[in-house]
Amino acid sequence: MQGRVATLDESMRWEIPEPEPNHRFMGLMFERDITPTKNLAAGFVILPARQEQRKLSAHEGIEEVYFVAQGKGRFVLNDEAIDVKRGSAVYVAPGSRHRVINTGDEEMQLFWVNTPSVFGPIGGYLDVVKNWRRVK
Numbered sequence: 001m002q003g004r005v006a007t008l009d010e011s012m013r014w015e016i017p018e019p020e021p022n023h024r025f026m027g028l029m030f031e032r033d034i035t036p037t038k039n040l041a042a043g044f045v046i047l048p049a050r051q052e053q054r055k056l057s058a059h060e061g062i063e064e065v066y067f068v069a070q071g072k073g074r075f076v077l078n079d080e081a082i083d084v085k086r087g088s089a090v091y092v093a094p095g096s097r098h099r100v101i102n103t104g105d106e107e108m109q110l111f112w113v114n115t116p117s118v119f120g121p122i123g124g125y126l127d128v129v130k131n132w133r134r135v136k
Contacts, residue, residue, distance in 0.1 A: 004035055008044060008109075014132035023048055025135070031117060031125055041117035041125070045100065047073070047108040052101040064092040064114040066100070071108030074101040 006029035013027040028034070030042040045066075047053070056076065066075065072085040076099045077092065083103075084090060092098050102108035119125040 004030075006030060006035070006042075011043065011136070012134070013136035014129050015135050016132055024051060024053060026129075026132070027136075028125060031119065033122060033125060037117075039117070040113055040115040041119055042111070042113040044069075045110045045112065047071075047100065047102040047110075049102060049105050049107060053099040056097040056099050058095055058097045059114065059118050060095050062094055062114050062116060062118050064098075064112060064118070066090045066092065067111045069109040069111050071102060071106050072104040073108050074103055075099075076101065 008027065008029075011027045011029045012034075013025055016024045016026055025046040026043060027046070028041070028043040030037045030040065032038055032041075045053070066089065068084050068086050068088045070086055072083070075082045075084050075090050076097075077090065078097050082090065090098075100108070100110060117124070119128060
């Protein structure tokens with residue numbers, strides 16, 4: 001199998017519809033529908049300054065890691081709030097409830113990897129993004 005390089009600027013990106021003034025973005029860098037990966041998905045979340053992911057997410061049977069590439073904030077993991085900053089990585093165990101809050105004055109960029117893919121069956125990511133606005 002050959003490798004592949006993905007970049008933030010070239011990856012598919014969607015704006016996640018949430019009540020104003022939130023403008024959270026999610027991008028997909030690796031997913032078996034579009035890349036040679038088989039057992040994982042990877043991408044990014046971009047949160048503008050002082051914005052947050054409002055609802056807690058949880059994925060049964062799926063491990064995730066989030067890496068803070070830019071900015072700072074708070075990662076809510078089950079009932080605990082953890083301060084994170086550029087260079088921090090957070091492990092999310094299967095079934096753990098999680099969300100992120102940008103507490104800073106700059107855009108927060110998080111890189112994520114999950115295995116197996118949180119999107120489920122082949123083509124599953126299309127169901128997740130069907131009501132989102134594709135911006136790239």
